[in-house]
Amino acid sequence: MIANNLEAYRTHCQARLESALDDLLPRVNVQPVRLHEAMRYSVLGGGKRIRPLLTYATGAALDIPAARLDRPACAIEFIHAYSLIHDDLPAMDDDDLRRGRPTCHRAFDEATAILAGDALQTLAFQALAEAGDLDPRIRVAMIEQLARASGSRGMVGGQALDLEAEGKQLNVTMLEHIHIHKTGALIRAAVQMGILADPAINPDHAERLDRYAKCLGLAFQIQDDVLDVEGETAAIGKTAGRDQVLDKATYPSLVGLAAAKEMVSDLTAQALTAIAIFPAGAEPLRWIAGALEGRKS
Numbered sequence: 001m002i003a004n005n006l007e008a009y010r011t012h013c014q015a016r017l018e019s020a021l022d023d024l025l026p027r028v029n030v031q032p033v034r035l036h037e038a039m040r041y042s043v044l045g046g047g048k049r050i051r052p053l054l055t056y057a058t059g060a061a062l063d064i065p066a067a068r069l070d071r072p073a074c075a076i077e078f079i080h081a082y083s084l085i086h087d088d089l090p091a092m093d094d095d096d097l098r099r100g101r102p103t104c105h106r107a108f109d110e111a112t113a114i115l116a117g118d119a120l121q122t123l124a125f126q127a128l129a130e131a132g133d134l135d136p137r138i139r140v141a142m143i144e145q146l147a148r149a150s151g152s153r154g155m156v157g158g159q160a161l162d163l164e165a166e167g168k169q170l171n172v173t174m175l176e177h178i179h180i181h182k183t184g185a186l187i188r189a190a191v192q193m194g195i196l197a198d199p200a201i202n203p204d205h206a207e208r209l210d211r212y213a214k215c216l217g218l219a220f221q222i223q224d225d226v227l228d229v230e231g232e233t234a235a236i237g238k239t240a241g242r243d244q245v246l247d248k249a250t251y252p253s254l255v256g257l258a259a260a261k262e263m264v265s266d267l268t269a270q271a272l273t274a275i276a277i278f279p280a281g282a283e284p285l286r287w288i289a290g291a292l293e294g295r296k297s
């Protein structure tokens with residue numbers, strides 16, 4: 001069943017996802033209770049669920065039953081949740097709030113937050129390894145894809161480069177390299193989960209979906225930078241100069257706000273062109289591209 005607009009589709013997928021996440025997460029009446037509470041707090045505490053939505057939407061484009069994608073979608077969200085917990089730690093961004101609530105290390109403590117991130121990472125791979133409704137070869141391919149996307153040549157590598165870049169002068173190519181890894185790799189893996197679920201996929205279709213994901217991943221990050229600048233500008237009022245806001249390397253600080261917005265539009269158009277040959281089943285992928293371009297948070 002494919003709904004007739006993004007909100008209905010999102011509601012439909014989110015209901016599946018929240019129930020699957022809840023089933024896969026350890027119960028809080030099982031030891032170690034505090035660790036399990038921290039894992040559930042971080043995963044079930046909201047979020048846009050963009051990555052799992054992309055997994056389901058890729059499956060819809062390829063006519064794959066959504067039930068076969070529940071575990072891959074959860075695996076992606078577990079990795080995402082772990083990355084946010086660790087990113088918020090004092091050793092990294094040292095953030096107090098995430099999704100409008102105290103970050104995991106503030107709600108619990110630092111050691112528990114580190115362990116909750118660790119345990120969510122391994123739970124992601126367990127969820128895939130135990131996906132009984134997927135052929136074992138598909139499971140191994142998904143595990144490999146997710147490991148590559150989240151490891152030192154993917155998301156973690158992007159995070160390391162981002163930390164190394166602090167206080168250094170970056171150009172657009174370097175910034176793009178960081179974001180393709182730090183944010184883009186997991187978004188690409190989300191679409192890859194859907195692609196891998198269809199072993200008979202036409203290679204041209206697989207390549208098009210991957211191109212869609214690459215463009216969307218970069219557009220997502222640039223839009224994040226744009227929203228940061230617009231949010232900060234609004235917060236400090238009209239009297240502040242642009243330099244006060246644009247004090248770290250972001251797309252708007254390197255190319256200007258208008259050009260950054262244009263990059264988001266161009267990348268979204270490229271993503272849509274890549275999947276233009278797909279019939280109606282790809283509508284959710286098209287809706288997501290449009291919604292991410294227009295998102296305000």
Ligand code: GRG
Pocket residue numbers: 046047048049050082083084086087092099155156159182183221224
């Ligand atoms: C610490 C291993 C490790 C990796 C961290 C992804 C990442 C790597 C850090 C996140 C830093 C960040 C806030 C980047 C901006 C773009 C981004 C990934 C935002 C968070 O993703 P959303 O907007 O979050 O999908 P929700 O809360 O909606 O799930």
